[in-house]
Amino acid sequence: MVQRDHPKLSIVRQCELLDLKRSTLYYKKKGESPLNLKLMRIIDQQFMDTPFWGSRQMARWLRRQGYRVGRKRVRRLMRLMGLSVIYQKPNTSKPHPEHKIYPYLLRGLEINRPNQVWCSDITYIPMRRGFLYLVTVMDWSTRAVLSWRLSNTLDSDFCVEALKEALARFGKPEIFNTDQGSQFTSHAFTGVLKDALVKISMDGRGRCLDNVFIERLWRSLKYEKVYLMEFETGLEARQEIGNWFKFYNRERPHSSLGNDKTPMEVYNERVAA
Numbered sequence: 001m002v003q004r005d006h007p008k009l010s011i012v013r014q015c016e017l018l019d020l021k022r023s024t025l026y027y028k029k030k031g032e033s034p035l036n037l038k039l040m041r042i043i044d045q046q047f048m049d050t051p052f053w054g055s056r057q058m059a060r061w062l063r064r065q066g067y068r069v070g071r072k073r074v075r076r077l078m079r080l081m082g083l084s085v086i087y088q089k090p091n092t093s094k095p096h097p098e099h100k101i102y103p104y105l106l107r108g109l110e111i112n113r114p115n116q117v118w119c120s121d122i123t124y125i126p127m128r129r130g131f132l133y134l135v136t137v138m139d140w141s142t143r144a145v146l147s148w149r150l151s152n153t154l155d156s157d158f159c160v161e162a163l164k165e166a167l168a169r170f171g172k173p174e175i176f177n178t179d180q181g182s183q184f185t186s187h188a189f190t191g192v193l194k195d196a197l198v199k200i201s202m203d204g205r206g207r208c209l210d211n212v213f214i215e216r217l218w219r220s221l222k223y224e225k226v227y228l229m230e231f232e233t234g235l236e237a238r239q240e241i242g243n244w245f246k247f248y249n250r251e252r253p254h255s256s257l258g259n260d261k262t263p264m265e266v267y268n269e270r271v272a273a
Helices: 011-018 022-026 034-049 055-064 071-081 157-170 187-195 208-224 234-250 263-272
Strands: 117-126 131-139 145-151 175-178 199-202
Touching: 034 055, 034 071, 034 117, 034 208, 055 071, 117 157, 117 208, 131 157, 131 208, 131 234, 145 157, 145 234, 157 187, 187 199, 208 234, 234 263
Parallel strands: 117 175, 175 199
Antiparallel strands: 117 131, 131 145
8 A cells, every 4th residue: 555665755644645644654554365355346347236235135146146254254344344234123232331422313204405414334354465444434315425545454543533524524513424333433534523413313223224224335436436446556546536526516407406517516506596
């Protein structure tokens, strides 16, 4: 991801562009095998078509494709990728005792104004030799992407940075909705929202369709950009994903907005009204 002998960018500058801590460069860990990376890419693409498949069904499907894999392996990879099945699951795990879970505030709410509700989510981005995680902040009513960050870890830092950028550039929403992932329930993330006097809303456990608009964003991004390319480096991924978000926000008409306007056009028009 970071090229130590890059002719134009220093290591410090590359880390700044990728929002990475320099300390991560010196941490050596055993990466996933080439086969596991291939399986993760296949699982991710199939999951976009069948988000109701858990590890058991995904393992069966992979075996039908000729891969000798067991459910435990598939389950570990799906967890590593942050994939969660859409159906309501039994609450078999307890949240972190230091992380408060907030109620879901959007049920029955008519959302028709920019900055009324923002939402955020994380997805897995496959690379040729590894993977990254992507977080975005989206305005619910206009589908405009307000900020985003890439990271090679699932800590809360990159989510907090994306949140702070969105608040600095676009003001603040009345409500901010996420799932119950530890990045969003962390004190660092919720503390920023509390300081900005934003109401916090969280989906029910296992209910990723509560954040359906970001799920649709992931599908468009992956089929229109990510699956068509094999990113070699984090710099390439950041540039290409950034280009796609610019295209999505400012050039790609959105079907839910009347088919002739882009998300950012509608956002700016409604904010100015």
